[in-house]
Amino acid sequence: MHGEYKVPGGKLVTVDLSVADGLLAAVRVAGDFFIEPDEALDDIDAALRGLPATADAATLAAAIRAGLRPEAELLGFSPEAVAIAVRRALGVERSWRDHEWRILEPAPLPPTLHLALDEVLAREVGAGRRSPTLRFWEWERSCVIIGAFQSLRNEVDMAAAVRLDVEVVRRISGGGAMFVEPGTIITYSLYAPAELVAGMSFAESYAFLDDWVLEALRSLGLAASYKPLNDIVGPLGKIGGAAQKRLGSGAVLHHVTMAYDMDAQKMTQVLRIGREKLSDKGTTSAAKRVDPLRSQTGLPRAEIVTRMRETFVARHGGTPDEITAEEYAAAETLAREKFASRDWLERLP
Known part of the structure; x- marks a missing residue:
């Protein structure tokens, strides 16, 4: 053999x-x-x-x-x-x-660069130039990230976004809009070879790729579970949501955003979202905070991220890594030419 x-x-x-x-x-x-x-x-x-x-x-x-x-x-x-x-x-x-997993924890970055890095790193993994990778995000500024197939005007109140200094960007994966402020959420991406989820349906792959997260949250005392198609939930409602994009290069991009302690009042000013939409996100009033991870674990955000990283390494292996100068350069070009352009943002007005 x-x-x-x-x-x-x-x-x-x-x-x-x-x-x-x-x-x-x-x-x-x-x-x-x-x-x-x-x-x-x-x-x-x-x-x-x-x-x-x-x-x-x-x-x-x-x-x-x-x-x-x-x-x-x-x-x-x-x-x-x-x-x-x-x-x-x-x-x-x-x-x-x-697979030899790598773990990235770069400094805070602007929204368009984060989105560009997702595309660049996934392509690098698909091409075999980078090992499969887990990346934790840190946000440089407040933003709204809408899904690839959402209507901009249906999802975002642009006047409110400008007034509150909230940047609006569009990602390459589907799913719903996310409101982000630095330090209030936990975001991560997996860049995996397609063979890892070969033979799985999209629904099966979502649960498979996030099972380590459920283990991490449960070890912190939170009774977390997966709710098809793409939600991580706790006893009081939704904690976070996943989105996925399978690239023709042979890689799977899978990313997740979980609420740590978000300002729901500010979120509802920017997003065209009703109170009933918030009811499954851990709050019953738009005037309160969406804080399932903070309130249900009682831990600082950094400790939760540390437990997630430790759980991933214990289950799947992984060594610390850095984004290369070439990857940053490619992402900066893509951010400027695609993700920061009005053509991309308004592809579905």
Whole structure:
């Protein structure tokens, strides 16, 4: 059996192996990577031989790490990369751990740049130039983000938006409008390879991609659950909503906004939204705040984000990363030429 894995931004790892009595045998790892000393490559092969062919990627990577001599240096690849190549050789169904996840937590950014980064990073993942990535957003200013297929005039009171200094932008995914002020919500995006949700319906993929969030919220004492098609809810109503875009490049963009402590009175001035629409968002009056995460957990926003990141890493792996200069440059161009343009904003007047 033969498997290959190209580390995004790194080297190619190949694995040839056979299976005897359900165990890995005749394992040979190769590739255009660097490893010192040479004998450390034999350590990797030896660590894999005899492991169950049903072992998941995390188990395989842990065995490799334990089997490597202390002075070994791996350049351009990692034990996780070898584990992924082994799983591909075995032809098993891909899971979260069959990818090397990266986690981004950049400084606050303007709305149009956030939206442009979503498109750029998703395309980079689809093209294999970036590992699958989780990005937490921080907002530089207040804004309304409408869905790709919403009518601008039906959703937003533009005069109120100008008066209250609220920027209005349109994203590439569908779904409803969101009102955002810095520090009042939690927003994140997943940029995943399409193979992670292969064979799933849209409805199934929404719940699948956000299951780790439910675990994080429940660990904080909030009885969170998923309400089809795309809502995260608690005992008192809606906490947040998800949206998704599947790109032709082979990537899935999945992003979620959850209310921490929003000013509902200001929101209803900008959004053309009735009180009945607010009734499933944790409040019964537009004069009150929409604060399901703050009131139901009693925790600062930063602690909730930290628990979410820790939960994701514990379940799926992930290492801190940075947005590259090239990605920022591409996003800045896209923000200027597309997301900041009136043609895009008013594509559905």
